[in-house]
Structures are given as C-alpha cells and as structure tokens.
Amino acid sequence: MSIKFLLVLVLLSYHLSCREELARIYTAEIVSAVAHLHANGIMHRDLKPENILLDADGHAMLTDFGVAKEFDENTRSNSMCGTVEYMAPEIVQGRGHDKAADWWSVGVLLFEMLTGKPPFVGGNRDKIQQKIVKEKIKLPTYLSSEVHSMLKGLLHKEAGRRLGSGPGGSDEIKNHKWFKSVNWKRLEARQIEPSFRPNVAGKTCIANFDECWTNMPVLDSPVASPVAANSNFVGFSYVRPAPFLQKPSPLG
Template identity: 80%
Template sequence: MVSSQTSSLTVKPAQGPKLFTTRILLPMDPPRAVSSENDEFDFSDVFGSSPVQTSAELCDFGPDSPAAPVESNEEVYNDPAVIIKRSHSLVGPSSLVSCSLGLSKLTLNKADGSSELTTDENEMNVEQFSDEEIGNAVTEDEGVGLDDFEILKLVGQGAFGKVFQVRKKGTSEIYAMKVMRKDKILEKNHSEYMKAERDILTKIDHPFVVQLRYSFQTKYRLYLVLDFINGGHLFFQLYKQGLFREELARIYTAEIISAVAHLHDNGIMHRDLKPENILLDPEGHAMLTDFGLAKEFCENTRSNSMCGTLEYMAPEIILSQGHDKAADWWSVGILLFEMLTGKPPFVGNREKVQQKIVKEKLKLPSFLTSEAHSLLKGLLHKEAGKRLGTGPGGSDEIKKHKWFKPINWRKLDAREIQPSFRPDVAGLTCIANFDVCWTNTSVLDSPAATPVTAGGGQGNFAGFTYVRPAPFLQDLKPSSSR
C-alpha cells in the first residue's frame, strides 16, 4: 500500500547539533511553489506543490561499493526541514544551467481582436476564444477544429499557453487540450520543439504513454488534444503520500521503464522524465506525458543540447559532453530514488546541485533493500557508458534486474498488474486531482499578439493537423512503425 499517515512519522534527535533521523518522509502543510529568478522554459503542463525535505538515515556508496546497506553515522544535513525548490524544465545550448539563455526577440504586431503582449507572464489578462480565432482555423486537410470542442475547465498552465479539460461536441468524450501561443513559441525560437512534440506523439502507441488524438491550429495558437488522465500527477500523489513502499514503486517504475524502452526502440529520447510528467490514470497506472523536450535520435549519435530539469539531469548533460538515451535511464533512477525516499538524491541551489550530480557519491537510505540499492547504483552510474540499460542488452538489462523479479513484463504491458493504490477519481470529468489554483480559474484564454516569423511570415505551422486513426486502421500499420 502507500505510506500516508502523518501519525506514523517518528522523528528522533540524534547526538550532535541539528541531526534528525526519520523512518518515513511526510510533507506537512503544502508550501507554495517558488518561481525561479532565472530565465527558464517550462514545458510541464501543471505544476505541483513542493515537498518537504527531511533528513533520513543514509548509507554512503561509492562507485565500487557493494550493494548491501551499510549503516552510517555521518551527519548528512545541517537543517532538519528544508523546502525543496523544484526546478522547471529548460532548454538551451549553454553548459551553465544558471545562465539566462540569450534568445532573439520577436516583433509583435497588434491585430484586430487581440491585445498587445504584456511582459508579466503571471498577469491574468483574459479574453474568450473569439469568433475570429475559431473561423481562422488552419487545416491542411479535413479534420477537427476549435469549434468541435466545448471548453470545461482550466487544469494547468505552462510557458507557452494553457491546458483545458474539454468535451468533444456531440459526444461524451473528454480530452485535455494543450493550447500554445504561436507568438510565445516564435519569440523563444522554439517552433522546432513544438513541431517535434506533435510529430513524436503521432508515432507513439503504448499503454503507458498519453495518446495524442487531434492536433490543429488557428491564426494565433497551436492545439494538441490528448487523452484526459485525471488521477493526478505522480508528484501530486507523492506529495500527498510522502513516499511509496517498494512494492508500489516497483510497479510504477516498471511501467515507466516499459514506456521509455518503447520510446528508445522507436528512436526517441524523452529528456525530461520527472514526477510532474508522469500522470496516474483512474486505475492507478503510470502514464508518461509532456514530450516538449523529446527528440528523435539515431544510434551512435549524441545531442549537445542543455535540456531537462536540473535535479533529473544526467552528469553528461551538465558537463556538455553530449548525451544519448542513457540520460533517460539516469532520470529513471532519480525518479525511483524520489519515490522511495520522498526527495531527489541531489538537492540545493543550482550550483550545488550541479556539483553534486557530477562529483558527489550517491547516498542511499539504509531502510531500502539491497536489491533497490543495487538497481539505483546501476541507473545512477555517473559514467553514461557504464550505466544500467546502455549495454548490449539495452532495456532488458534493467528488466532482468533482481529488484524486478516479481514483475511479469508481459502481464505488465497488458495492464494486467494492478497497482495497490488507486487515485480518488469520480468519473470522466473529475478534476479533484488537479490544483485548485487552476480549476477555480475562469475558462478564458489570454490575449495573443499576431505571430510573426523572422522572415515576416504569419507563423503557419505546415503539416500540424492530425487525427489519430481508428484502432482497426492502426492495426494495418507495419509492426516496425508501432
């Protein structure tokens, strides 16, 4: 089951100043998320609150240490309770995460029916989807458009737009509609990332990946219509529960590994794996989402982009050594560590986190099993070439690890293994697992300036329209494309 009762938290003062030990990690009152002072690019759709960091009994492991747990009396943290300041996703060419990314600014023209863009992203200027917006839908071929959907609730907001819960008119079908402003995309010079996200989503069909159903555009915005997964983010549930028992974390991790392995088999790196990008469906299964930083790759090639979320970045990304799919397995290791302990292994300010990821030995809590220690050490090996999952066996190296011995991978992929935890979901339209700061907001959209490309064009994204084929048509595809 899930460790969730506050009363079960025991804190004992130890010898020496400011040293606390806890057997489980539980947040108390939810703190508000702290925004960064630096220029960051957030591709997550919904932000959760930050958990509380407390000290735990830790074991210090080096690269050559045995997997068995070893008790340590080393003082690890000086402060008993520190709010973890969670970073947002970012992308850029710089090797210094703390640097602002210098991007050319876009000239924004005021157009009829739209307002001049404001510099304060948090300013809640709102305007309904206009008749002009609906009437100017750009369709490369017949499909659906904005007027085919009824907007129900706002459920999130990111750097380029908002996410709405919508109903397809004339049906009971509920979807999540990701609405991205073209002017913001072009201003940040991120059009290729948006196109890549749409293209990648059309190629992926997996039981633990959120599916793209439709995509289209209007004069001012891009729209991605996806499955509405309303069990909440993994981070949302992790925050409420404190941490997961190994049995539950094993199922979530196995489902994530199955999805990531499928991506890699199709030549795709996710590059932003973190709890905020894992949703839980009503049955409790993990669903991978948000492909805003995903990239298609070829074997034996490396990417030099600085991208991801700092606490989950692999050492080779921070060191600008070039990265490949091995960086995803590092992030899976960080995810597993956080599920089992309640916090990422490397925390602090930006500079300290970077130094810890690159140099610091991994400290593993003694309450975890030796099998969990062994798996975490394999996934969090600082040398990408020696990381578990990068050898000749690929993802099978991870699946065959002794920690996953209880997992029947065939049954897992058939969704026949039921997680012990099911989120509280009261029907298709339930929004109880989304932050009320979004769901209590009026379903209005921000004004957008006319998108203008560097060459003076009007920002049409060619080939963006998409309608997912019916299942029987998908079955006709060659197996290699699935």
C-alpha cells in the first residue's frame, strides 16, 4: 500500500464495536501490511489502535516504527517492548520473541474492533500481564464461529502454534475461512473501497483528530539539539570519520 503522502488520519479506535464486515476489511489491510514487513525482515512490535491510521480514502495504514526491528528466521529478540495490552505472552515472560508476536497483536486489534476493548484488561500493568499469560480468552457469543476461530488462532499463547507462525506464514491467515470473501489481489491494489471514508477538507484538515491530540502543546524533542548548541562552532565543517575508517591507535 504505497501512498505519497498521508492526509488527515483517523484512529481505528473510533470504530470500535464495528460490524464484522468492516472489521474484516480493516484487519485484512493490517494483515497485508504486517505480512509485507515480515517479508522484508521487519517486526513492528507495537501494533495498537493509535498506530493503525486511516488515510483520506479510508484505508488502514501502519505508523510508528519506533520499536520495529530487523530479524531473520533463525533469531529471536529478547527486548521488552510494545504496549502492555497488546503484548504477546512470550514478550511478557521475557522468553524471546519473533514475528509471531505481531500476529498476536493483530488478534488483539481484531478483538478490540469487534468488542470495544482488548481481551485482557483491568487492574495495573502487572495484573494485565498475568492475564495475558494465564487467562483464557473469552469470546462474545454474538460473534460468528468463523471469527471465533480466527481469534483463537491469532491469540494462541504458544507462539509456535499461533496462526501465521507456521511454514505457510501469513498465507495461513489469508486463507482462513473468515477471510474467504476477501480478494487479496484487489485489496492490496486498493480496489476494495472501505464502507467508511473520513470527511477530509484538505491536506491540513484536522477535523478527524481528537482534541486530546490537537490541543497538546508543541514540545521540543528531548533528543533535539538547541539552536544555539553549535553557535561556538560556526564556520567549522569537521565531521568525525566512521570508526571503521580510522587507523588503530599506536597505544593499543
């Protein structure tokens, strides 16, 4: 899904408790995006509603790659990262994780779109982590048996048995019966029009952003250098050479 620029974006969290059909299209687009990342050796590791945005045409897109990491199929990461409600059990337990952790988060997103909240909530951070590791998922009876199967597959606590973690990779998810009606070629060509399209007045329109974001004060990044930081070095153009280009020190 390549787009030259993003217009006004809408958080998926505004569409909680949506119909299964709408959730199916959003989830399919998220699956397609995550599969593309994995095919290029990248784990996102922080999938959550705030990081799933809608473009001006209503298509879902991923953002915020602050904790994304390159990987290969033979290694596991031991970083404790992500947002607790969306963390896979193996991340919570510090057992090391791979791309299967992203599929767990996709399952949490789907559950939240359909019910209005993540599957494991309540209490403090420690209690939520305990629930993620120990509690069984409780699926509402009003959801179809097909989406029940999808959620059970994505939210399997054993990473190696999770849907999408097998030899078939993302095709295991794309071929699931809940996605039977999805034409993946048309979807990835952006030819399936979502039923919701945000009302966008122009590139600078902020009408679709919650005021909690637009009213936030603009603060300098804590890692940004002050404008005056280099005032004592005006006119200098020295750049430290890369370490591998430097000769070994005679002092050892």
